[in-house]
Amino acid sequence: MSVLKVLVVDDELGMRLGMKKSLARHKINIPDIKEEITFDIEMAETGEEALEKVASFQPDVMLLDYKLPTMSGLEVLEEVTAEDSEMVTIMVTAYASLETAVSAIKRGAFDFLAKPFEPKELRDVVEKAARSLLLARQVKKLEEERRQVRFQFISVLGHELKAPINAVEGYLGILADKVLGTEIDKYDDMVSRSLVRIRGMKKMIADLLDLTRIESGQKIRSLEPVNVTEIAKHAMETSEVAAAEKNIKLNLHAAEEINMVADSGEIEIIMNNLISNAVKYNRDNGQVDVTITKEDHKITIAVQDTGIGMTREEADSLFSEFKRIKNEKTRNILGSGLGLSILKKISGMYHGDVSVSSQPDVGSTFTVDLHTT
Amino acid sequence: MSENKKNINVLIVDDDIDFLNQTKIRLEAAGYHVQSAESQKAAEELLKTFTPDIALLDLMMENMDGGFALAYHIKKKNSKIPVIIASGVTSETGIEFDAKTEEEKSWIKADAFLTKPIRFEQLEKQMTILLKK
Numbered sequence: 315m316s317v318l319k320v321l322v323v324d325d326e327l328g329m330r331l332g333m334k335k336s337l338a339r340h341k342i343n344i345p346d347i348k349e350e351i352t353f354d355i356e357m358a359e360t361g362e363e364a365l366e367k368v369a370s371f372q373p374d375v376m377l378l379d380y381k382l383p384t385m386s387g388l389e390v391l392e393e394v395t396a397e398d399s400e401m402v403t404i405m406v407t408a409y410a411s412l413e414t415a416v417s418a419i420k421r422g423a424f425d426f427l428a429k430p431f432e433p434k435e436l437r438d439v440v441e442k443a444a445r446s447l448l449l450a451r452q453v454k455k456l457e458e459e460r461r462q463v464r465f466q467f468i469s470v471l472g473h474e475l476k477a478p479i480n481a482v483e484g485y486l487g488i489l490a491d492k493v494l495g496t497e498i499d500k501y502d503d504m505v506s507r508s509l510v511r512i513r514g515m516k517k518m519i520a521d522l523l524d525l526t527r528i529e530s531g532q533k534i535r536s537l538e539p540v541n542v543t544e545i546a547k548h549a550m551e552t553s554e555v556a557a558a559e560k561n562i563k564l565n566l567h568a569a570e571e572i573n574m575v576a577d578s579g580e581i582e583i584i585m586n587n588l589i590s591n592a593v594k595y596n597r598d599n600g601q602v603d604v605t606i607t608k609e610d611h612k613i614t615i616a617v618q619d620t621g622i623g624m625t626r627e628e629a630d631s632l633f634s635e636f637k638r639i640k641n642e643k644t645r646n647i648l649g650s651g652l653g654l655s656i657l658k659k660i661s662g663m664y665h666g667d668v669s670v671s672s673q674p675d676v677g678s679t680f681t682v683d684l685h686t687t
Numbered sequence: 688m689s690e691n692k693k694n695i696n697v698l699i700v701d702d703d704i705d706f707l708n709q710t711k712i713r714l715e716a717a718g719y720h721v722q723s724a725e726s727q728k729a730a731e732e733l734l735k736t737f738t739p740d741i742a743l744l745d746l747m748m749e750n751m752d753g754g755f756a757l758a759y760h761i762k763k764k765n766s767k768i769p770v771i772i773a774s775g776v777t778s779e780t781g782i783e784f785d786a787k788t789e790e791e792k793s794w795i796k797a798d799a800f801l802t803k804p805i806r807f808e809q810l811e812k813q814m815t816i817l818l819k820k
Binding site for chain 2: 477480484485487494503504
């Protein structure tokens with residue numbers, strides 16, 4: 315439940331009390347905002363008092379009489395709209411004419427109520443104001459949240475990009491100071507760690523560019539019939555060298571032709587991500603099984619590895635940006651922590667999803683569902 | 688290599704393997720004995736058989752406050768062992784850990800805080816100060 319603060323400004327006591335009574339026990343429900351709204355009402359007799367109450371009470375809605383003794387309603391309106399507040403003002407007057415209405419609206423009034431009015435008319439106009447106010451607040455809140463998410467993403471990104479630079483800088487410093495003497499072989503481990511970190515950073519930048527392109531919607535999609543099996547074969551060829559290094563066998567279980575209308579570049583990103591991950595996180599002499607099936611309008615790509623696997627908690631946390639499972643098993647594995655975010659974004663474009671099932675030291679299966687239209 | 692450092696046992700715990708490697712190499716070159724662990728868990732294991740003369744602990748490892756937990760362990764063994772806690776830049780992590788008042792310092796069982804990235808000279812200076820106490 316939320317309470318809207320209403321300030322009633324009128325020089326006639328009867329009018330003030332009447333308006334207060336009409337609103338005091340009234341409750342409104344606004345669709346889109348799942349909240350019941352009640353009113354907290356304060357009153358002012360003059361324009362000067364109204365301005366004081368605006369400052370102290372900070373109303374959400376002001377019902378402002380047009381004709382007030384010293385300071386007119388329009389003058390009050392001008393003063394309050396000059397301030398940067400989100401208060402909504404409704405002008406109330408007995409001298410209802412189109413001109414007065416127009417001039418009030420021009421000066422920043424939200425709406426206009428002509429005297430005499432029925433309690434229902436008053437409630438309706440206040441309800442309209444409340445709806446507009448609360449929706450505007452909600453929009454503002456969402457924008458603020460979006461800004462926060464963006465800020466957080468950039469902070470984390472900055473941190474993630476600085477980490478490899480710090481690492482390489484540290485190793486170079488040790489080299490520069492010849493801390494381990496002049497024999498170059500003694501620095502082999504440091505050089506290879508530096509290379510691992512730099513490659514990781516390059517991968518992160520490449521993934522980041524992919525992700526940005528996908529999110530911005532600026533990447534031009536060319537949708538055409540593509541053979542998913544064919545793309546899987548290409549991706550397996552790309553990973554062949556890395557697989558051979560660890561003597562990992564790559565198997566494909568799929569019909570020769572599994573067609574769908576898609577952007578071939580996007581399906582390539584999915585396949586490359588899944589298959590290169592399955593190789594990277596595998597053990598020596600392991601295997602990778604790529605299974606593609608089609609059922610009605612759904613294509614399922616499942617990539618199973620015999621690798622290091624992960625715990626339930628690790629699997630649950632895996633899909634957040636920059637998340638990488640950090641342990642002695644993953645230390646020398648390159649990764650940006652963005653690959654799965656990309657997969658999720660792309661499968662979302664095909665009304666699909668990515669899921670994982672895994673067992674530590676046994677292996678993981680990543681499954682991507684894609685829906686064809 | 689100064690002679691008086693020869694018998695000083697340092698424990699470094701950090702899940703950033705590169706930072707761990709580098710600090711170990713630098714400290715050993717400066718004459719310290721170094722034992723290192725890559726996780727809070729590994730450090731707890733190590734502490735069963737090893738008592739350091741001084742410890743440098745990363746704050747956030749597998750647990751958010753792993754460094755504090757380890758500091759507590761070490762201080763329970765011997766409250767005189769100096770403990771330095773290292774943490775990432777607070778503005779980046781969004782978490783501020785900086786003991787300002789004496790009360791906070793007594794609660795967080797650490798003798799010094801360093802913000803990463805840590806220059807080796809800075810670390811060694813801090814260690815020297817704490818070891819003199």
